[in-house]
Amino acid sequence: MTTDPRGSTSLSRLPSLTGLRFVAVLFVFAFHASLEAPFTDAGFGRGYADAVANAGWLGVSFFFVLSGFVLTWSARPQDTARAFWRRRAAKIYPLHAVTWAAALILLATAGTAATWRQAVPNLLLVHTWFPDRSVFSSLNDVSWSLSCEVFFYLLFPVLLRLVRRIEPGRLWRWAAVTALLVPLLPLVSELLPDSPALPFGSGSVWQFWFVYVLPVGRLLEFGFGILLARMVLAGRAVPVRVLPAAVLVLAGYALSLQLPFLYGLTSVTVVPVGLLIAAVAQRDVRGAGSPLAHPVAVRLGEWSFAFYLVHRLLLQHGHRLLGTGRAWATPTALGLMAIAFALSLLLSWALHVAVERPAMRLLGRKRAAPAPVPAVAAVPLTGPPTTPEATPSAPTA
Numbered sequence: 001m002t003t004d005p006r007g008s009t010s011l012s013r014l015p016s017l018t019g020l021r022f023v024a025v026l027f028v029f030a031f032h033a034s035l036e037a038p039f040t041d042a043g044f045g046r047g048y049a050d051a052v053a054n055a056g057w058l059g060v061s062f063f064f065v066l067s068g069f070v071l072t073w074s075a076r077p078q079d080t081a082r083a084f085w086r087r088r089a090a091k092i093y094p095l096h097a098v099t100w101a102a103a104l105i106l107l108a109t110a111g112t113a114a115t116w117r118q119a120v121p122n123l124l125l126v127h128t129w130f131p132d133r134s135v136f137s138s139l140n141d142v143s144w145s146l147s148c149e150v151f152f153y154l155l156f157p158v159l160l161r162l163v164r165r166i167e168p169g170r171l172w173r174w175a176a177v178t179a180l181l182v183p184l185l186p187l188v189s190e191l192l193p194d195s196p197a198l199p200f201g202s203g204s205v206w207q208f209w210f211v212y213v214l215p216v217g218r219l220l221e222f223g224f225g226i227l228l229a230r231m232v233l234a235g236r237a238v239p240v241r242v243l244p245a246a247v248l249v250l251a252g253y254a255l256s257l258q259l260p261f262l263y264g265l266t267s268v269t270v271v272p273v274g275l276l277i278a279a280v281a282q283r284d285v286r287g288a289g290s291p292l293a294h295p296v297a298v299r300l301g302e303w304s305f306a307f308y309l310v311h312r313l314l315l316q317h318g319h320r321l322l323g324t325g326r327a328w329a330t331p332t333a334l335g336l337m338a339i340a341f342a343l344s345l346l347l348s349w350a351l352h353v354a355v356e357r358p359a360m361r362l363l364g365r366k367r368a369a370p371a372p373v374p375a376v377a378a379v380p381l382t383g384p385p386t387t388p389e390a391t392p393s394a395p396t397a
Helices: 009-013 015-035 042-051 055-074 081-109 116-123 141-164 168-181 184-189 205-213 215-233 242-256 270-286 295-323 330-363
Strands: none
Touching (some): 015 270, 015 295, 015 330, 055 215, 055 242, 081 116, 081 141, 141 215, 141 295, 168 184, 168 215, 205 215, 215 270, 295 330
């Protein structure tokens, strides 16, 4: 019988994984900044764009695997599906609604107002089920990943129950099979229509939607995270340390840049990403120090969800206000990117404090039922009053 490694509050939180969230969102920011093409120096701009060409795909894949991992890590036997769904709704929907409304206003002021066919599915977070780029990339287009997460959350109670039935000695086999299915998605996508063509990369909108956007396919990464967490919880250590795992992520990323577009999205990075997440978690379990567990890194990680939702709007519409299609000399462009980053960070802090945390407090906790009114005066009980058992905080996902 193995000892549950979540025995203490500090271990249950896995602070280094929270800190690592902000590193991942930096990859996404760097990628989206390249889409604005801010450099007049074509050589420098091309070099930057090539270097970060797959950074956004890598960052989102990290979040999907991490989501499965931390939700499994923080799950408790006494929890109910309804309570879980309530907490996840409180976590993602208020911030999504705020940024959805902001996107609606910004698009209207730009003269490109969203249609109801875009706005309604986006608001309800079902837009990734439509193989239409004008729908799944509508309004605040990064919200497509939230649509996937909603699907993951709906299935999580069932998936966790099934994974808990797997014998610990077979978890590695299930994790390997799950990860190996990811590269099959681009292969299967070749059966789909090859038009309309994507305006970026290669392949068709149908193929890109099937490989990268459709929640069913991305469920593999989420499930991979669940299996890895179960392995660590069952005492089946992932045989890799943090530094080698990080090197594997970089090597996988470099390889992804050489592959055909659809194969380079997630196929060769999902396993290194999963190994890195497990290695960082195991480091926290061992009580080893880590810069990612520093309070500043953890705080930035806590802001990462809000940062993710605001940065793309700020980059797109900030560029529009400065002049659509305008480019600048390299020092000026880098300075503007730094300003966009700082403003995104400031907005993410404000939204985390004013929206995310209050919503989690108000909506994420089950309200106690009102006490019945006694028919006669109650007799005071002897002994100290009881207090509810404290629940360790789990890392955000």
